[in-house]
Every structure is written in C-alpha cells, then in structure tokens.
Amino acid sequence: MKRLSVALFGALGLFFVIPLALLLWQARGTDVRWLDIWFDHANLDALAGTLTTSLGAASIAFAIAVPLALLITRTALPFAGVLRALFTLPAALPPFILGMGWVSLANPRAGLLNLALGTGTFDIYGRFGISFVLGCAGLPLVFLPTLAALSRIDSSLEEAARISGATPMRTLLAVSLPLAMPAALSGAALCFLFAASAFGVPYLLGVTATPPTPTLTTRIYGEILMGQGGLPRAVVLSLELLVLAGVVLLTSRSLAKRGQVRLSSGKGVSIRPMELGTWKWPLSITGLALALVLVVLPLLAVALTSVQPVWGQLTGLSAKHWSAVLSNPRTIDATLRSLVLAASAASLVTLLGLGVALTRRRSLELLAGAPYAVPGTVLALALVIAFSRDVRFIAFDRFAFVLALGNSVWMLLVAYTVKHLAFGARNAADGLAQVDASLNEAARLSGAGPLRAFFDATLPQLRAPLIAAFIVTFLTCVTELTLSVLLIPTGRDVLGTLLFELQSYADPGAAAVIACAFVILVVVMQLVQSLFAPKEAR
Amino acid sequence: VRWLFFVLFLAGCRIETASPGSSPSQGTSAAAGGELWVYTSVYRHVLDALEPELKQAMPGVTIHWFQAGSEKVAAKLEAELAAGGTPCDVLITSDPFLYERFKQEGRLLRYVSPNGLRTPSRYSDLDGHFAAVRLSTMVLVHQKGSPAPLSFTALTTPEWKDEVALGDPLTSGTAFTWAVSMEKTYGSTFFDQLRSNGARVAGGNAAVLQKVEGHEARAGVLLLENALAAKAKGSPIEISWPTDGAVVVPGYAAILSSTQHAEAAKALIDVLLSARGQKIIAERGDMHAVDPRVPGPGGTLSLDELVQRSAPWDESMLQRGLTEGARVKADFSKAFSK
Numbered sequence: 001m002k003r004l005s006v007a008l009f010g011a012l013g014l015f016f017v018i019p020l021a022l023l024l025w026q027a028r029g030t031d032v033r034w035l036d037i038w039f040d041h042a043n044l045d046a047l048a049g050t051l052t053t054s055l056g057a058a059s060i061a062f063a064i065a066v067p068l069a070l071l072i073t074r075t076a077l078p079f080a081g082v083l084r085a086l087f088t089l090p091a092a093l094p095p096f097i098l099g100m101g102w103v104s105l106a107n108p109r110a111g112l113l114n115l116a117l118g119t120g121t122f123d124i125y126g127r128f129g130i131s132f133v134l135g136c137a138g139l140p141l142v143f144l145p146t147l148a149a150l151s152r153i154d155s156s157l158e159e160a161a162r163i164s165g166a167t168p169m170r171t172l173l174a175v176s177l178p179l180a181m182p183a184a185l186s187g188a189a190l191c192f193l194f195a196a197s198a199f200g201v202p203y204l205l206g207v208t209a210t211p212p213t214p215t216l217t218t219r220i221y222g223e224i225l226m227g228q229g230g231l232p233r234a235v236v237l238s239l240e241l242l243v244l245a246g247v248v249l250l251t252s253r254s255l256a257k258r259g260q261v262r263l264s265s266g267k268g269v270s271i272r273p274m275e276l277g278t279w280k281w282p283l284s285i286t287g288l289a290l291a292l293v294l295v296v297l298p299l300l301a302v303a304l305t306s307v308q309p310v311w312g313q314l315t316g317l318s319a320k321h322w323s324a325v326l327s328n329p330r331t332i333d334a335t336l337r338s339l340v341l342a343a344s345a346a347s348l349v350t351l352l353g354l355g356v357a358l359t360r361r362r363s364l365e366l367l368a369g370a371p372y373a374v375p376g377t378v379l380a381l382a383l384v385i386a387f388s389r390d391v392r393f394i395a396f397d398r399f400a401f402v403l404a405l406g407n408s409v410w411m412l413l414v415a416y417t418v419k420h421l422a423f424g425a426r427n428a429a430d431g432l433a434q435v436d437a438s439l440n441e442a443a444r445l446s447g448a449g450p451l452r453a454f455f456d457a458t459l460p461q462l463r464a465p466l467i468a469a470f471i472v473t474f475l476t477c478v479t480e481l482t483l484s485v486l487l488i489p490t491g492r493d494v495l496g497t498l499l500f501e502l503q504s505y506a507d508p509g510a511a512a513v514i515a516c517a518f519v520i521l522v523v524v525m526q527l528v529q530s531l532f533a534p535k536e537a538r
Numbered sequence: 539v540r541w542l543f544f545v546l547f548l549a550g551c552r553i554e555t556a557s558p559g560s561s562p563s564q565g566t567s568a569a570a571g572g573e574l575w576v577y578t579s580v581y582r583h584v585l586d587a588l589e590p591e592l593k594q595a596m597p598g599v600t601i602h603w604f605q606a607g608s609e610k611v612a613a614k615l616e617a618e619l620a621a622g623g624t625p626c627d628v629l630i631t632s633d634p635f636l637y638e639r640f641k642q643e644g645r646l647l648r649y650v651s652p653n654g655l656r657t658p659s660r661y662s663d664l665d666g667h668f669a670a671v672r673l674s675t676m677v678l679v680h681q682k683g684s685p686a687p688l689s690f691t692a693l694t695t696p697e698w699k700d701e702v703a704l705g706d707p708l709t710s711g712t713a714f715t716w717a718v719s720m721e722k723t724y725g726s727t728f729f730d731q732l733r734s735n736g737a738r739v740a741g742g743n744a745a746v747l748q749k750v751e752g753h754e755a756r757a758g759v760l761l762l763e764n765a766l767a768a769k770a771k772g773s774p775i776e777i778s779w780p781t782d783g784a785v786v787v788p789g790y791a792a793i794l795s796s797t798q799h800a801e802a803a804k805a806l807i808d809v810l811l812s813a814r815g816q817k818i819i820a821e822r823g824d825m826h827a828v829d830p831r832v833p834g835p836g837g838t839l840s841l842d843e844l845v846q847r848s849a850p851w852d853e854s855m856l857q858r859g860l861t862e863g864a865r866v867k868a869d870f871s872k873a874f875s876k
Binding site for chain 2: 022023026042103104107109110203204207208210211212214218221222224225231309310311377381384385386388407485486490491500501
C-alpha cells in the first residue's frame with residue numbers, strides 16, 4: 001500500500017502539483033499580492049457568485065437525483081429503466097450546449113417557453129438560471145453513484161424493517177436512504193466542484209443578466225484571455241478554488257462518515273422491489289414529467305437549433321448543418337480520436353481512482369480531487385508550461401529518457417485523466433466504504449494471497465461504482481472542450497476542438513449537430529445494451 | 539508497485555542514446571525549407587483555401603497550424619514563453635495590442651514585405667515589427683425590417699432602449715478594441731449611458747449575433763465578417779455603417795525573433811500579402827484585405843472607403859490599449875455591474 005501511495009503521489013505531483021507550482025512561479029517578482037487579489041471587491045463578489053451558484057447546483061442535483069435513484073432501484077416503479085437512461089443523458093452533453101438549449105427556451109425576451117406562456121414568465125439569466133442549468137448538467141454526477149450504492153444494498157435489511165411493521169415509505173427513508181447517503185453526498189460534492197470550475201454556463205448566463213452574476217471562473221478567464229500579466233492573478237484566484245475544493249471534499253467526507261454502515265455481505269444480494277401501491281403511477285408520472293422538463297425539453301431545443309439555418313428562427317428548417325458536419329472528413333477522424341482518448345482516460349481514471357481509494361490516505365484523496373476544481377484553462381496552461389519542452393532524465397551519461405509530451409495526443413490523455421481523477425477516486429472510496437472486510441479475511445484464511453483475495457473477494461463488490469466512474473468520465477471526456485482547445489497537437493482534431501470551432505466561427509447550429517449526434521449515439525448504445533443484456537438490468 | 543509505475547513511466551518516454559549514429563539531425567533547415575509553426579486565429583476554411591498557394595510558393599516547407607481564438611492563442615503563447623520557449627515562428631491573430639507589447643519586449647523580428655507596400659501606412663508598424671494582413675471591422679447590425687441605428691452614440695437614445703447587445707471587452711479581444719476606441723472618443727461615461735439605456739452584454743461576437751437573430755435585441759455591435767457570413771446563410775440581419783466611424787481591428791502578422799526559420803517565415807508573410815493571398819483572405823474570410831486592389835468583402839465598402847469611414851487607427855491607439863486597457867475594462871465592468 002505504501003508503495004502504491006508513493007507512486008500515486010509521484011504521478012499527481014508530476015502532472016498536477018509541479019505544473020501548477022511552475023505556473024505560480026511565473027508570478028514571482030511581478031506585483032501580485034495574494035491577499036489583495038483575494039479580497040478585492042470584484043473578486044469577493046465573484047466568490048459569492050461561485051458559492052451561491054455551486055451550492056444551488058449541488059442542491060438541485062441532490063434533491064432530484066437521490067429520490068429518483070431510491071425509487072428506481074428499491075421499488076417497482078413503472079418505467080424505471082427509461083428514467084434511469086434519461087437522467088444519465090445530461091452527462092453526454094457539453095454543459096455549454098445544454099445552456100444554449102435553455103437560452104433558446106427561456107430567455108426573457110424571446111424564449112420559446114416565454115413566447116408560449118407569456119413574455120417574462122422565465123428568466124434563465126442570473127444566479128438561479130446558472131444554478132438550474134448546472135444542476136441539470138451535473139445531475140448524473142449524483143445520480144449514477146447513488147444508483148450504484150443502492151444497487152448493492154442487501155434487501156434483507158429492508159425486509160426486516162417491513163416485517164417489524166414499518167411502512168414502505170418509512171423503510172425507504174429510514175433504511176435505504178441512509179445506506180446510500182455517503183455516495184449521494186460525495187456525488188453532491190463532485191457536482192459542487194463541477195459547478196465551481198465550470199466556465200461556459202456561468203459565462204453564457206451570467207454576463208447578460210441584470211445585474212451580471214460574476215463567478216470566479218469568469219474572472220479567471222477574463223484575466224487569462226485578456227493578457228497583460230493576467231496569468232499570475234488568474235492562478236492566485238484558482239488557488240481559491242482549490243481551497244474551496246478541499247473544504248467541500250472534507251465536509252462531504254465527514255458528513256458521510258456519520259451514517260456509514262458496512263454492507264455487502266457478499267452473496268445473497270438479491271433485491272426484492274418494494275410495492276408502491278397507490279403511489280405507483282403518480283410517482284412514475286412525476287418522474288417522467290421531471291425527465292421531460294429537465295432532460296428532454298432542452299435536448300429538443302438543441303435538436304431544433306441543429307435544424308435551424310438561423311438561430312431562433314423557426315421558419316425554413318433544413319438539414320444543412322447535419323449534412324455539412326457529417327460529410328466533413330475531419331468529423332469522423334475527430335470522433336474516432338475522441339472515443340479512443342475518452343475510453344483510455346476513463347479506464348485510467350477508474351484504475352488510478354481505485355488505487356487512490358485503496359491507500360485510504362486522506363491527503364491523497366484530497367490531492368486526487370483537487371484538479372477537478374481547477375478551471376480547465378488553468379490546468380491546460382499549467383501543463384503547457386511544464387511540458388511544452390521535452391523533459392529529460394539522463395541515465396549513466398549514456399541514455400536519455402525523454403518525456404516528449406508537448407504537442408502530442410498523450411498530453412490530452414494526461415490532462416483528461418488528471419482533471420477527472422476525482423470521479424474514480426470518489427466512486428471507489430464510497431464503494432470501499434461499503435465493503436465489509438469479512439469476505440477478504442475469509443479469502444485470506446482460505447489461503448489466498450493478498451492480491452488474489454483482492455481480485456476475487458473485494459473487486460467484484462466494487463463493480464457497480466467503478467462502472468459508474470467509467471461511464472461518467474467517458475461521457476464527459478468525449479466532448480471535452482476547454483482542455484482540448486489548448487492542448488490539441490497541431491493538425492489533429494478531437495470533437496471538443498471541432499465543437500469550439502463550429503460554435504465560435506460557423507454557427508451554434510452546427511455545434512448542436514455534434515452534440516445531438518453524440519446523444520443519439522449514447523441512446524443507441526443504451527438501447528443495444530438493454531436489448532442484449534436484459535437480465536443484467538439491476 | 540512503485541517500480542512498476544516507474545518502469546511504465548520510463549516506457550512512456552522516448553529513448554535517446556549518446557551514440558553518434560542515432561543523433562537526431564539538426565540544423566538541416568535550408569533557406570526556405572524545414573518546418574514552420576504558425577499560431578493563428580485565421581479561420582480554418584481560409585487556411586485550407588490558402589494551402590495550395592503556400593505549397594506552391596514554399597515547396598520545401600511543412601507548416602504546422604495551431605488555430606484557436608486570438609485570446610486562446612495568446613494565452614498558450616505566453617504560457618510557452620514563460621516556460622522558456624515556444625515553437626511558434628509566426629503569429630497571425632487579431633489582437634493588435636499584443637503585438638505592440640511584444641515589440642516593446644523585443645520579441646519580434648523586423649521584416650517589411652515588398653508585397654505590403656500598398657498597405658495604408660496606419661495599419662503597419664513603421665519600424666517593421668508587424669504588419670496587418672487583414673482588417674476586421676466592428677460595425678452595427680440590426681434586424682431586417684427595423685430602422686437602422688445610425689451611429690454608436692445612437693445606441694444611447696430612447697429609440698434603442700433595452701434593444702442593444704454588446705460584446706464583452708473582458709473576454710473578447712475585438713470587443714475590447716471597440717471599447718478602447720469608444721472610450722477614447724466619448725469617455726467612459728459612454729458606458730454608463732449605454733447601461734442606463736438597457737444595453738446588455740452578450741459575450742463574444744457569436745453571442746451578440748445570436749441575440750440579434752433570436753430577437754433578444756434589435757441591434758448589436760458585431761464584427762463585419764460574422765455579419766456577412768450570417769447574411770450569406772440567410773440570417774435576417776442588416777449591416778449599417780456607423781456615421782461616427784466603424785472600429786477597425788487590424789489583424790497583424792509578425793515573426794517571432796526566436797525563430798530558426800526566418801526565411802520560411804518571411805516567405806509565408808509574402809504569400810499572405812500577395813495579391814492572390816489577399817484575395818483569398820478577403821473572399822473566404824469576409825474581411826477587408828490591406829491591398830486596395832482587392833474589393834471589399836461581400837460588396838461592402840472598398841478599402842479606401844473603409845479608411846475614410848472608420849475611426850482613426852494609429853500608434854496612439856496601440857499605446858492607449860496597452861496603458862489604459864485595464865482602466866477601460868474596469869470602467870466598463872463598473873458601468874455594467876448595475
């Protein structure tokens with residue numbers, strides 16, 4: 001374990017701490033006073049904006065995802081499979097595109113919903129809008145881990161509660177819910193960090209609001225993008241986000257510790273769904289209605305954008321964008337590269353995250369969670385500074401091991417992995433917290449070595465959270481935009497860079513095509529999976 | 539496990555030995571040969587159209603393009619410079635103030651292309667550190683069917699109450715240039731007047747266009763090239779040239795003094811400024827060429843007319859952007875934080 005943690009510390013040090021420190025090192029000498037920057041009036045406003053929108057987003061995601069996950073896994077809810085699939089979808093959409101969907105639906109002057117219900121009914125601009133859209137986009141971050149945790153609860157506990165006379169409702173709230181709480185809370189913490197480090201949505205919805213809603217990320221981007229020595233100030237502001245990440249991760253951990261119960265006594269995890277009785281249909285319809293409003297509606301808006309030749313004009317729909325994007329040879333090339341990169345990054349995140357969780361070191365867990373709170377541009381620039389030139393290790397004055405990451409696809413892989421390591425670490429840690437050591441001990445007593453015992457006894461119990469980590473990372477990385485734009489090697493494309501190009505130069509319609517195509521791909525994959533593995537459903 | 543990681547890490551490295559036979563060849567770049575790294579904000583389809591010209595003029599040269607928005611290009615370049623070096627040889631973006639700063643920091647190589655002799659003198663550096671190869675222009679756009687705003691100051695009148703979308707000078711370079719020009723002419727109270735008249739900040743140029751197309755605002759301040767491209771797609775917007783002077787944002791090109799391939803870099807700039815290069819830039823990029831023989835994009839003003847009808851651009855504007863830029867941004871965000 002010790003060696004593992006040294007190796008992981010080393011990797012994170014090389015690819016995260018040192019680059020960030022180098023970036024900060026550039027600030028030396030220049031007239032940058034940390035406290036002045038942190039307590040600058042505008043930056044305090046931005047901090048307030050970040051705190052309120054991120055808390056809002058995390059609460060919205062938590063409030064929707066946890067009850068849904070409970071109903072889907074523990075009860076005989078009609079259309080549970082459909083709901084599960086629908087609420088995973090937002091992970092496949094770049095949050096920025098989701099934001100554009102909501103702008104076309106609910107901007108105060110000409111939003112489709114406002115045109116239908118009367119002007120001024122909704123105003124997507126401002127704090128509430130940002131929280132809402134980020135909450136919807138971050139929903140899978142809470143939803144998937146909670147599902148994974150719930151799916152492994154031994155239903156004999158619930159049966160015991162029922163036999164002792166508890167109502168189904170009480171059983172859910174008093175038995176099932178606390179058991180899933182650690183996973184749900186750390187999902188909410190991830191959602192908070194996701195919202196705090198997001199730029200696209202707060203910018204899109206914040207800058208137009210009256211008064212504007214500033215966030216730390218919009219300040220950071222302003223400093224970086226407009227040059228003239230803004231980089232050091234941006235890094236100092238990012239450190240504020242890092243501190244915030246530490247606080248949030250520690251809080252969620254200590255909250256989760258309280259209700260922790262070890263579970264999964266190995267075999268016999270068979271779930272008997274609870275009957276809902278008269279509540280069955282009202283609950284199901286509520287769930288479907290929520291999915292309709294939170295997921296399907298913005299998706300439809302994005303799809304509509306993709307067939308509008310002109311933004312916001314409903315006349316003269318055409319497939320022009322679709323044919324232009326799909327007939328572009330660069331699209332296919334970029335798609336393949338993105339899929340391979342995302343799959344590799346997701347595997348690495350899952351494996352390394354498991355490693356982090358296995359060491360059970362709090363410092364390592366915090367370090368693994370920290371990169372997720374750093375805005376993508378800052379992380380990308382730190383990597384540029386550290387690795388734009390080859391790093392050489394000379395052995396025996398004879399051999400040089402040259403780490404040539406600059407301008408190569410490996411740099412993107414490193415960036416994706418470092419940024420999303422939090423997904424793997426949190427999911428694996430929550431999974432491990434639920435695993436009872438008795439099975440492992442039994443294996444050891446029966447003569448298995450430590451590795452063998454781990455692979456045969458512990459690992460199978462971690463399957464659900466590890467798969468959840470893989471899926472979330474994969475979906476996020478395929479359309480990742482911020483890191484990709486700065487780190488892409490010349491002459492290559494990934495979907496993120498294409499999205500960026502289309503959205504800023506061509507038009508949003510063409511960018512919407514890529515988003516739609518990817519969502520369709522995900523839906524098809526889910527359908528295929530459910531067709532070929534009907535018994536695996538739970 | 540530690541060793542496993544270490545071995546994996548080393549396996550990820552490229553191995554070079556000190557034996558002479560396998561040393562990578564260096565210094566082989568001939569007069570105009572080798573590899574040229576260009577960081578640019580020129581649109582990809584324009585680069586694609588330029589490719590055959592470049593192939594013909596510089597047969598032995600492989601060009602690597604890093605293409606992104608001006609601001610992102612600058613951020614990457616500065617990070618690399620901070621790290622001690624950049625592969626970038628030629629920089630072609632539309633962020634004029636960066637070039638003036640780089641010139642002052644001694645980062646640019648002087649070169650005056652013979653093809654650039656027709657360029658109006660206000661658009662190139664007199665010392666030859668940088669020169670415009672294209673001109674973007676901030677103009678007014680409005681919805682088809684509505685009366686046109688006649689000037690930028692008209693946007694503060696009651697007729698345009700709550701109907702105006704602007705770019706954000708804090709994140710968009712062209713909007714910043716516009717704001718500096720406006721502040722120079724009208725003072726920073728202009729921003730207060732805009733805000734109290736209900737103008738809204740939209741983000742980048744694409745966002746301003748969206749707001750006007752989507753009926754969130756009836757008028758906006760937008761790049762000519764975005765407006766022309768949108769019109770070509772059938773967007774119901776109209777362009778109007780402000781009587782108080784459109785704001786030209788020169789798209790400079792410059793060679794970094796750290797370049798190892800100065801000859802190839804100069805050849806590239808010659809191609810961009812050649813009559814054919816200029817024609818491609820103007821036609822495909824929907825912006826003005828700096829060569830007066832090339833007609834204006836989309837049948838709009840010619841270069842001579844543009845010079846007449848735009849706010850004056852000179853050395854003092856560059857200085858102003860560098861020295862007063864931070865204050866202009868602060869004034870703007872203060873005015874719009876209400």
